[in-house]
Amino acid sequence: MLEVAKEAAHIAGAYLKERFLEQLVPDEELHNDVKLPEDKESERRIIEVLHRHFPTHTIFSEEVGMVSRDEEYLWIVDPLDGTNNYFIGYPYFSVSIALQHKGDLVLGVVYNPVAGQMFWAEKGKGAYLNGKRLSVNDRTDETRAVGTYIRGRNSVTKEQELDFTRPFVLRTKRLLRNVAPALDWCLLANGWLDYIVMQRSGIMDVAAGIVIAQEAGAAVTDWEGTPYRHEPFEQDKNRSLLVSNGRLHETIRGLIRE
Missing domain, CATH: 3.30.540.10 (Fructose-1,6-Bisphosphatase, subunit A, domain 1)
Known part of the structure; x- marks a missing residue:
């Protein structure tokens, strides 16, 4: 297969x-x-x-x-x-x-x-x-961390995006908006990215990336810190997830709460 x-x-x-x-x-x-x-x-x-x-x-x-x-x-x-x-x-x-x-x-x-x-x-x-x-990197300093932001097409307004992403822009080295979610997860799997924040986005866009990142050692949780557990696919269901190399996970999760 x-x-x-x-x-x-x-x-x-x-x-x-x-x-x-x-x-x-x-x-x-x-x-x-x-x-x-x-x-x-x-x-x-x-x-x-x-x-x-x-x-x-x-x-x-x-x-x-x-x-x-x-x-x-x-x-x-x-x-x-x-x-x-x-x-x-x-x-x-x-x-x-x-x-x-x-x-x-x-x-x-x-x-x-x-x-x-x-x-x-x-x-x-x-x-x-x-x-x-592939293996995720071992970075621990959030000021050197590079991440990406993924949002659902119609589930988050541009004003909400600006408010939500502000702490990541200010506290980490760089926050990218690549708009190709599956590929983002793969870059993290190879240690090129340090974290990904996903806000109310569909699993279809990242399903393959999830498998690849997890097999490379990435930490994947919801915003509350609960480890990701795949649920049978539903077309219209959105998820908010945090993905990281593991070492930065709680630090980055703290920025979500700011």
């Missing part, structure tokens, strides 16, 4: 990379989002690969929604993680594919085709980037 997920991500990613430098024409441009035909085509290619190998599996993908079949296996697909980045020519986007088995996340693949970065993990077997084992 891991190899099939990699195959699907690679095929979709190659298509997205080929189209990346073109002048893209959106199907629809919204206040906080954009709809691209490339998103749908990437999705079509991923679903074709998954159903060719696993015709009985259920798939949830951003554009087509739930394609219900066997409920034991559910593939959670984001065919273009970072659509707005892709649209404006900013090379920070990925293909994200996760597998839920009997309600538990067991596999994640995130592919950044521009950088040639294939991240993957299976539960209990570690996380990898192009075959190299």
